[in-house]
Amino acid sequence: MAIRHYLTFADFTLAQYTYLFERTKLIKRKFKNYETYHPLLDRTLVMVFEKNSTRTRLSFEAGMHQLGGAAIYLNTRDSQLGRGEPVEDAAQVMSRMCDIIMIRTFGQEIIERFAAHSRVPVINGLTNEHHPCQVFADIFTYTEHRGSIAGKTVAWIGDANNMLYSWLQAAEVFGFHVNVSTPAGYDINPALVAPTNQRYTVFKNPADACEAADLVTTDVWTSMGYEQENAARLKAFDGWIVDAEKMKRAHKDALFMHCLPAHRGEEVAADVIDGPQSVVWDEAENRLHVQKALLEYLVLGEV
Ligand code: CP
Ligand code: NVA
Numbered sequence: 001m002a003i004r005h006y007l008t009f010a011d012f013t014l015a016q017y018t019y020l021f022e023r024t025k026l027i028k029r030k031f032k033n034y035e036t037y038h039p040l041l042d043r044t045l046v047m048v049f050e051k052n053s054t055r056t057r058l059s060f061e062a063g064m065h066q067l068g069g070a071a072i073y074l075n076t077r078d079s080q081l082g083r084g085e086p087v088e089d090a091a092q093v094m095s096r097m098c099d100i101i102m103i104r105t106f107g108q109e110i111i112e113r114f115a116a117h118s119r120v121p122v123i124n125g126l127t128n129e130h131h132p133c134q135v136f137a138d139i140f141t142y143t144e145h146r147g148s149i150a151g152k153t154v155a156w157i158g159d160a161n162n163m164l165y166s167w168l169q170a171a172e173v174f175g176f177h178v179n180v181s182t183p184a185g186y187d188i189n190p191a192l193v194a195p196t197n198q199r200y201t202v203f204k205n206p207a208d209a210c211e212a213a214d215l216v217t218t219d220v221w222t223s224m225g226y227e228q229e230n231a232a233r234l235k236a237f238d239g240w241i242v243d244a245e246k247m248k249r250a251h252k253d254a255l256f257m258h259c260l261p262a263h264r265g266e267e268v269a270a271d272v273i274d275g276p277q278s279v280v281w282d283e284a285e286n287r288l289h290v291q292k293a294l295l296e297y298l299v300l301g302e303v
């Protein structure tokens with residue numbers, strides 16, 4: 001049987017996400033009730049980090065532990081990956097010693113090459129181009145607060161980065177629309193969006209993109225790996241802050257999301273991220289619950 005990987009948001013169908021949301025609800029309920037649930041007893045997750053992380057590491061490591069398994073953390077600094085061992089060789093070796101692998105790395109092609117040589121499922125824990133686990137958690141969070149996201153409008157204000165490309169894929173899967181506003185020179189790379197994707201509209205003015213939105217979301221202006229562009233980005237993104245004024249253009253009951261870590265005063269105003277419309281802590285917590293459902297599904301299939 002072909003191994004199932006989770007490398008982009010588009011790797012799963014709506015039916016698969018619907019199943020995973022049901023599992024997430026159940027697994028979350030068990031966690032809240034301190035109910036032991038060990039479907040992955042004696043299974044091992046290897047986590048490879050080529051970039052920093054707080055939430056992704058913690059949610060995968062704690063999640064695997066809570067499912068009865070173990071998680072091993074590797075990084076570029078002190079594994080042979082940092083000394084030029086080919087990813088194909090690393091994939092062969094790691095996948096003979098564990099049941100599932102999560103990777104956070106730079107180019108998407110690295111994780112694709114790794115998965116092609118892996119005997120076990122591989123999960124994308126963030127690449128330059130995609131962050132599917134986060135958008136998975138975000139849509140679960142939206143659904144918890146407001147019900148189905150189908151037919152709704154999401155405003156994306158800021159950089160055309162990994163989060164945005166996963167949101168654009170999610171829009172096609174779930175049938176919602178994304179209003180995108182990025183500063184000039186930081187526009188969407190058409191090579192990273194399916195040519196058939198009609199689920200988004202580009203706005204020059206970020207406030208216009210927020211008009212009648214059900215959810216307003218943003219992310220850092222400088223993603224990991226682009227630090228040398230930080231000074232230029234600070235200038236170019238001036239005006240793209242999500243503040244109270246922009247939130248006023250959205251629906252009265254619109255939610256605010258940010259995958260975190262956030263920079264208050266840059267991409268988001270403190271009174272928005274710390275205000276009543278913000279659900280950022282729920283998003284962060286839900287990484288744990290959705291990823292436990294994902295680990296269970298990729299290792300065991302439908303249970
Ligand atoms: N949102 C997110 O992926 O956070 P970390 O970089 O802390 O893992
Ligand atoms: N776009 C950000 C997300 C961090 C979780 C980055 O890639 O650094």
